[in-house]
Amino acid sequence: MVVFPNAKINLGLRITEKRNDGYHELETCFYPLPVFDALEIIRLPAVGSFRFNSSGLDIAGELQDNLCVKAYSILKADFPGLPPVSVFLQKAIPSGAGLGGGSADASFTLKLLNQLGGLNLSVQQLLDYSLRLGSDCPFFIINKPCYATGRGEVLEPVAIDLSAFGFVVINPGIHVPTGQAFSWLTPAKPKESIRDLIHLPVEKWKDVLINDFEKSVVTRHPEVGQVKDLLYRSGAVYASMSGSGSTVYGLFPNDHYPVISVPEHYLIRYIGFK
Numbered sequence: 001m002v003v004f005p006n007a008k009i010n011l012g013l014r015i016t017e018k019r020n021d022g023y024h025e026l027e028t029c030f031y032p033l034p035v036f037d038a039l040e041i042i043r044l045p046a047v048g049s050f051r052f053n054s055s056g057l058d059i060a061g062e063l064q065d066n067l068c069v070k071a072y073s074i075l076k077a078d079f080p081g082l083p084p085v086s087v088f089l090q091k092a093i094p095s096g097a098g099l100g101g102g103s104a105d106a107s108f109t110l111k112l113l114n115q116l117g118g119l120n121l122s123v124q125q126l127l128d129y130s131l132r133l134g135s136d137c138p139f140f141i142i143n144k145p146c147y148a149t150g151r152g153e154v155l156e157p158v159a160i161d162l163s164a165f166g167f168v169v170i171n172p173g174i175h176v177p178t179g180q181a182f183s184w185l186t187p188a189k190p191k192e193s194i195r196d197l198i199h200l201p202v203e204k205w206k207d208v209l210i211n212d213f214e215k216s217v218v219t220r221h222p223e224v225g226q227v228k229d230l231l232y233r234s235g236a237v238y239a240s241m242s243g244s245g246s247t248v249y250g251l252f253p254n255d256h257y258p259v260i261s262v263p264e265h266y267l268i269r270y271i272g273f274k
């Protein structure tokens with residue numbers, strides 16, 4: 001079976017409190033973005049075997065750190081009858097880029113193994129397993145625009161319609177480790193909630209829909225700020241860094257295809273233009 005794990009962007013991201021368990025309370029709006037990896041899982045005849053292979057963009061870390069491998073391991077621990085499988089991942093979403101690609105792979109692996117192994121896990125069980133793999137993972141079980149709080153796992157679907165916009169997504173090739181990015185911040189409760197701000201017209205988001213990571217990442221990596229300025233100069237109605245960076249996205253009227261030139265090693269994608 002083949003599935004296509006997609007990326008996400010954060011529409012606003014506020015870090016509100018440091019918790020005692022090493023995580024932070026946050027609020028954000030997750031929005032799925034049609035940029036995809038490809039994930040194939042097939043049953044193997046040999047009992048007890050497991051294979052993982054990948055191609056495309058590099059994934060940092062050892063095999064056992066890969067979130068697809070971890071997803072298989074946590075299910076296998078609870079369901080020893082889970083069949084042996086071969087996993088193949090074609091990586092197109094850059095890792096550690098604020099696009100949640102690794103988290104998407106993890107949650108799609110859980111969903112696929114649930115089907116393939118006939119585990120009959122409920123959505124709630126899938127959400128619980130996915131949270132063990134990462135704070136962003138539960139969103140990819142739901143995979144619809146969601147207002148999120150807690151570590152990112154308290155999810156409430158929101159009706160927002162961005163179909164009038166095209167997205168330009170630019171990754172300047174800088175890897176920002178998420179844990180480190182959290183350590184650069186001083187949490188604070190915002191006056192206005194993203195739950196309300198998200199329903200303002202997109203033209204009003206520029207000064208109010210804030211990603212708390214942006215300032216500290218831009219200080220350390222000025223290229224990120226330059227990409228955001230470039231998107232606004234090119235006609236973006238709204239531009240922001242996603243997650244803990246370094247990817248920056250811009251929303252444009254989808255009948256106007258902006259021509260944007262970036263250095264050769266940057267990754268740029270146009271989504272949803274007519």
Ligand SMILES: C[C@](O)(CO)[C@H](O)COP(=O)(O)OP(=O)(O)OC[C@H]1O[C@@H](n2ccc(N)nc2=O)[C@H](O)[C@@H]1O
Nearest residue numbers: 022023024103134135136137151152178179182243244
């Ligand atoms: C920045 C976001 O992408 C926003 O969507 C997410 O909060 C990050 O989610 P993620 O990549 O799935 O993060 P995890 O793998 O759960 O955690 C990585 C590290 O980030 C920090 N972390 C993560 C999420 C959270 N709510 N508080 C945290 O402090 C912790 O130090 C943790 O050890």
Ligand SMILES: Nc1ncnc2c1ncn2[C@@H]1O[C@H](COP(=O)(O)OP(=O)(O)OP(=O)(O)O)[C@@H](O)[C@H]1O
Nearest residue numbers: 060066067095096097098099100101102103105243
């Ligand atoms: N299948 C995978 N794909 C990508 N990264 C993976 C994978 N498995 C493990 N990882 C590790 O997870 C880390 C973060 O992955 P991910 O791409 O989800 O981060 P991110 O884009 O920064 O997301 P976030 O928005 O959650 O910060 C990577 O740096 C990588 O070391």
